[in-house]
Amino acid sequence: MRYCDxxxxxxxxxxxxxxxxxxxxxxxxxxxxxxxxxxEVRTSDGGIKKFVIEIKPHAQTKVPEPRRKTKKFLAEVxxxxxxxxxxxxAKEFCxxxxxAFLVITEKELFQRLx
Numbered sequence: 001m002r003y004c005d006x007x008x009x010x011x012x013x014x015x016x017x018x019x020x021x022x023x024x025x026x027x028x029x030x031x032x033x034x035x036x037x038x039x040e041v042r043t044s045d046g047g048i049k050k051f052v053i054e055i056k057p058h059a060q061t062k063v064p065e066p067r068r069k070t071k072k073f074l075a076e077v078x079x080x081x082x083x084x085x086x087x088x089x090a091k092e093f094c095x096x097x098x099x100a101f102l103v104i105t106e107k108e109l110f111q112r113l114x
Contacts, residue, residue, distance in 0.1 A: 004039065011048060012040040022089035025081045033086040035101075050099040052090055056083065058105035 004013040019032040037053040060083055064076040087103060094101040 004037075009042045010039060011042050012038075014038045020086070020089050020093045022085050025085050026078055033089060035090060050097070052094050052099055052101045054087065054090070054101075054103045055109070056103055056105055058107055061103060061105055 001013075001015070004010045015037055016034040017038050019034050021030050022033050023029070024031050035052045036055045037051075039051040039053060041049050041051065043049050059076075060079055062080075064073060064080055067073055087101070090101045093099075
């Protein structure tokens with residue numbers, strides 16, 4: 001949030017401002033997905049580009065490694081499946097709205113600290 005406030009190229013930002021409907025693979029029902037951020041950024045050519053941004057731990061962005069079917073493993077599989085459904089719905093929404101959808105992990109967030 002500090003980045004958004006202190007970066008002059010960021011024209012507008014909001015946190016969990018809107019929702020995107022998605023179908024959960026766990027129950028087949030429609031749920032509401034609230035992306036973490038909406039950003040409007042001034043580009044170098046003076047235009048405005050809009051981004052929908054989700055921030056997640058890197059571990060939740062990759063397929064869980066197969067192992068014994070413990071409760072923890074099954075929860076990781078369920079989380080991954082739900083995230084994939086949310087992100088697919090977000091990509092489709094953003095394509096229709098001419099926006100970009102990004103999933104950012106700690107790897108990207110903390111890259112500047114290296």
